[in-house]
Amino acid sequence: MDDLPAFSLLLPIYRGDSAEHFRRAFLSSVEGQRLRPAEVVIVRDGPIPAALERELRVRIEASPVPVVVVELPENVGLARALTAGLSAAKHEVIARMDADDIAQPERFAVQLPLIASGLDLVGSAIDEFVEDGDVTRVIGRRTPPLRHDEISRRARLQSPFNHPSVVFRRGAVDAAGGYRDLPLMEDYWLFARMIQAGARTGNTAEALVLYRVDAGAYGRRGGLRLLRSELRLQCDLRRTGFTSRRQLVRNVLVRAGYRLVPQLVRRAAYRRVLVDRSVDHVVETPDGRT
Template identity: 30%
Template sequence: MYTGLMSIFFKEKPGNLNESFTSILNQTLLPNEMVLIKDGVFGDELDRVLKNFVFNCAKKNIPVKIIKHNISKGLGLSLNEGLRRCSYNYVARFDSDDINLTNRMQRTIKAFDIRDDVSVIGTNVEEFNPGNKSIKKKVPLRSNEILKFSRFRNPMNHMSVTFKKDDVEAVGGYEDVPYFEDYYLWLKMLKKSYQFLNLDDILVSVRVDDDFYHRRGGIQYVKKECKFQFKIYKEGYISIFRCILNIFFRGTPRLLPKTILAFIYKVVRSN
């Protein structure tokens, strides 16, 4: 039994949200409940997509809890608020613009049954831009590899992750760390020696359009990157040497033109 958790930004595209909702309802192992956060005031079209999803969930006997924000609070605070409303210990993160393969949750819950000691399970994902060739975003599989990888890059594809609510809450849950909410949570848990696992399967298709690179480029993103790297250095997650290297190798490309940044992303993610 598991809860599906999704925060929906008020500027989300209705068509993307509808595809994401459809992929959830097509799961071979359906959620036992859904917790949705409306992060900001929705337009009419986005609201219609949400109401249609609630209607379809009711036909499948899936209760839906909706949390409404009149003003956007951001992803970290929204997810933490939603987490408190989750009834089941297994919580699956669903992104509002990505497509879940039909067997994602059945494969994930089966993995938990086999490895009860694991707190967080993710998967490899496929990144796609309609009209272009998709690429596989691979992540390390075992917990010791995930720990090593976490010192310079996010070791989990957040949109593919399912975790144990009790363990996440034990480290304080999500925090307001713009662009790095999930990454910071994994670092907190890894430091406390919680076990992680990534399945060597592509179980989520991730939408990577022009907006994706726009959001991850520019001086404002670099400033947030620097702030995050210094934060995790001060808290003992990385050394000062690693902090400087991360800022250089992760920050510098974000100042490049969008087309070059997109090329770098594709090279890094496919290796």
């Protein structure tokens, strides 16, 4: 793997993150990887609880790779936090990681060769999981479109990437205008603009990230705040010529409606349409928990 590019791992944290979840995210995406990042850039998005602060210090001291901490005095939101992290990263290739997910050991060993082959943006399938005490159960898999042409078509309707799984070239992000503030839709808006700007994209069907689904997951996918972001996104996609008028109408009717239905209906629709539930099983996570 000596011919693969060095890369930075970008991991934002904020006051709502769990110290234990952050520990597992860090260990799985750094020490547990067959191919480790050359550095970790942690963006502390505003003040964080004492337990999370202690865990952060432990991870910095014990890390086998350099850790850079970008400290933002106030919570500025994900888009601005990620932008600050990108500015601090030393390497052209950047891997995203969320503070409550778990990376599979082969994640970067699978994705970096795809970047080295010439792709600018690479994601993967993800396994959604829940925890019951010490038991970790995968309850579904989200597999994105794999080839660039499929990704481009899907992007007109919904995000073609599972955002916690992506690795990208910073130059391709910059060419698309970088992250822009759009609450809860920042990643989709960036991916669409990257595709429109000519980024070469791909996904792998291998589930390389365990994605935590907690009790509030379906509630966060709805509500007026997300509806406002959804409508703004759809208008921006149309304004830039990424979608047609017909696609705009279709997306507003389907996606805005999805944001407004009761949570139980939203959960049922999401699980039926977007998630492969045949993979339901108990797993041993990379840190040895089952």
